[in-house]
Amino acid sequence: MGQLCLPVGMSQQDLAKMDTLVQERVRVHKGETLYRMGEPLNAVYAIRFGTLKTHVTMEDGRTQITGFHLPGEVIGLDGLSEMQHASDATALEDAEVCVVRYDDLQSLSSILPSLQGQFLRLMSKEISQDQVMLITLGSMRAEERLAAFLVNMSERLSARGYSSTEFVLRMSREEIGSYLGLKLETVSRLFSRFAEAGLIQIRQRHVKLVDMAGIKQVYSRSC
Amino acid sequence: MGQLCLPVGMSQQDLAKMDTLVQERVRVHKGETLYRMGEPLNAVYAIRFGTLKTHVTMEDGRTQITGFHLPGEVIGLDGLSEMQHASDATALEDAEVCVVRYDDLQSLSSILPSLQGQFLRLMSKEISQDQVMLITLGSMRAEERLAAFLVNMSERLSARGYSSTEFVLRMSREEIGSYLGLKLETVSRLFSRFAEAGLIQIRQRHVKLVDMAGIKQVYSRSC
DNA sequence: CGAGCCTTTGAGTTTCCTCAACCTGAGTGG
């Protein structure tokens, strides 16, 4: 379970101690929220199974999806600085998470130095990933963004033991669009165009990456 | 100096111990880089004075600025997960940074628990800020992005004791554009338009925010 | 089996980009 709930790189004993951290689990049904922006942060969450999205809503109602999160990933870290959640987390399908209480985290990390390091690394990784998204949103064109998205999903899924070439998107076109800074129609059109070009096969949310090299070319070639 | 180099919230003794961390300082002249992407990470850096930019260059040569960094901010945190820098850091003007060696950080944080917390909070804050940029790039229009940028700069500068309404931009139009996902001409046009609308005065890189409420309206009104 | 949501596709519009010319100010050498 340690494997599922926090990344590897810890000793067996450490893992045992870790398990005291994550006794509590919570199920989140599709469409339900795990936490909401502004709520006091009591814990962070490691996903056991299922897919979640994190998103922020602006005053005027526009919303932006800040991430899609797969099993093994930890969410809620963005709220640690203010001790309140900085985004909403909603399940895209039925999911289960391990609850890592902040108090336990505090007390345990003094007797378990590697834990703090683990968290530093986790957070640093999230910063890097966010910065990759900044590049994507800031300097890529629509088709490059979508290609990058597909490759990213592929890599993350394969790292978790799923097929890297064939998978089910758990999110709608609109959610993909929000994540990529595009409108849902644009996403739909691009999927169609990719399929027409023989790069992918797509039927509803089921995707098959046919020509991975071709997909990567979409965003690695300069214009 | 503790004030300048790491955020407050620590006891006097802690600050004293802290100072052992930051004995070393480095000057970076305008245009020079403090670190480059891919270099092994030996330290993170707290800015004492000057402005730096962090940026990433893609294989095809396109570059994206991921942040502008003012005195008091800590940079290099994005490299902690892989222990190598995830971006370049370049001085926009002559600057000086405190060097916080990773080894010292490790050894000191075991005897100084509040330090780890400090860093967790720093990193969490960076995640939140990156996510604000994701919203900006993903769901705002050009003029909204620029207005948000001006307000952000204003707030950060005033938090550091500078004027909130009148300041000098240390970066070029092109750099602002890269940061905001716009072309330099678009940035220039928008500055002109803002000035024409009486929201700001701008002369080269010297900006004066005349109608702060009006500027905020630019990005808070739904269309 | 029907309702509602998601998706696809088309047509027209808007926004921002590209290309190009010109301007400005700071630094340089005659």
Next chain:
DNA sequence: CCACTCAGGTTGAGGAAACTCAAAGGCTCG
């Protein structure tokens, strides 16, 4: 001291990319 140079900035015209609006088709779930 002044003309020159060059990087950075402004402004205009035209075009491309993505958005908006609209309509129709397909899934899913009760």
